[in-house]
Amino acid sequence: MTIDIYSLVFSKLSGDSDVSSFACSDSKDLEDFLRNDAKTRQQEKISITYLVHSGTDLVGFFSLSMGCITSDSVKKMSLKIEDPPNKYPALLLARMATKDGLRGQGIGREMLKHVFAIAFKLTEQIGCRFVKVDAKRDPRAIRFYENYGGFIKITQNSETIQMVVDLNKIDDEENSITV
Amino acid sequence: MAKQIELETVLRGEEARAFNKYVDSPKQHFTQESKALFREARQLSKEWP
Numbered sequence: 001m002t003i004d005i006y007s008l009v010f011s012k013l014s015g016d017s018d019v020s021s022f023a024c025s026d027s028k029d030l031e032d033f034l035r036n037d038a039k040t041r042q043q044e045k046i047s048i049t050y051l052v053h054s055g056t057d058l059v060g061f062f063s064l065s066m067g068c069i070t071s072d073s074v075k076k077m078s079l080k081i082e083d084p085p086n087k088y089p090a091l092l093l094a095r096m097a098t099k100d101g102l103r104g105q106g107i108g109r110e111m112l113k114h115v116f117a118i119a120f121k122l123t124e125q126i127g128c129r130f131v132k133v134d135a136k137r138d139p140r141a142i143r144f145y146e147n148y149g150g151f152i153k154i155t156q157n158s159e160t161i162q163m164v165v166d167l168n169k170i171d172d173e174e175n176s177i178t179v
Numbered sequence: 180m181a182k183q184i185e186l187e188t189v190l191r192g193e194e195a196r197a198f199n200k201y202v203d204s205p206k207q208h209f210t211q212e213s214k215a216l217f218r219e220a221r222q223l224s225k226e227w228p
Contacts, residue, residue: 010227033181047184067186071195087187094184109216116220117227134184150213152201155194162188164198169207170217176206 003054005106010114013038013049013061022058023100027136030097034061047094052111060098060107062115067092067132069154069164090130090164091119112148116170123167130167134160 013019019038024031038049038061052060069088093115098107115131122128133151135141142161145151150170151163190198201207209217 012228029181037181065184065186067188069198070187070189071198072189072191090188092184092186113216113220113223114227116217117223120221120224121228132188147210147212148216150207150209150217154198154201155188155190166202166207170209172206173209173214174217174221 001057001102003059003102003105003107005110007054008059008107008110009053011051011053013042013051015039017051019051019058019061022061022097024097025100027097030095033063033095034097038063049095050111050114052107058099059102060096060111062096062111063094064115064118065092065094066090066128067094069130069132088129089127090132091115091122091128093131093133096133108144109148112145116149119167128167130164132162132164135163137161 017039019034022031022034034049038047041047041063042049047063047065049061049063051058052062067090069090070086071088072086096108096111096115098111119128119131131149131151133145133149135145135151137156137160142153142163145163150165152165153161153163155162
């Protein structure tokens with residue numbers, strides 16, 4: 001199945017959303033989350049899930065929460081503020097998946113673009129310094145986030161690699177182009 | 180039930196120092212692909228969500 005990425009429709013998960021057809025054999029956890037947990041967590045305001053449709057076909061989803069990054073040596077940093085916090089607010093891309101058989105067609109890139117659109121909007125309203133992602137320990141996933149989102153690795157555990165990108169650096173990059 | 184996602188990332192020692200260095204560094208080199216994505220996302224943020 002070939003996807004026209006320009007026809008993708010992004011919408012927020014709702015109580016009526018049918019997610020039963022979504023299959024992600026690479027990660028049963030992602031599949032399980034969407035089918036069984038996403039609606040409840042959204043009702044509880046733990047995470048918000050966005051669905052991506054091509055026609056009537058559910059081809060991907062991503063889920064966002066607020067997170068934070070705590071650094072134990074923050075006071076040594078040369079931040080422009082006098083008493084820097086040791087916790088940084090971050091938009092957490094908690095989960096993102098493309099349906100089986102549709103990878104490599106740009107759906108993931110489109111989803112990441114929408115994540116940054118939300119991040120840019122968010123930073124106009126509340127403090128949010130980073131976008132953070134828990135990436136699978138898969139070289140393709142890491143390259144994807146590095147290449148398309150400018151993410152860098154900050155730590156890891158047995159299952160995931162945590163990566164961030166500094167939204168201030170994106171602002172600086174854009175300002176350096178426009179000035 | 181899917182596994183819980185940790186909302187907080189705690190960095191200590193060398194990881195914290197590397198993170199601080201990243202925050203402190205004046206600029207980041209972004210790929211052409213990421214710059215293009217940011218431009219599109221910035222435009223998208225004016226009309227969506």
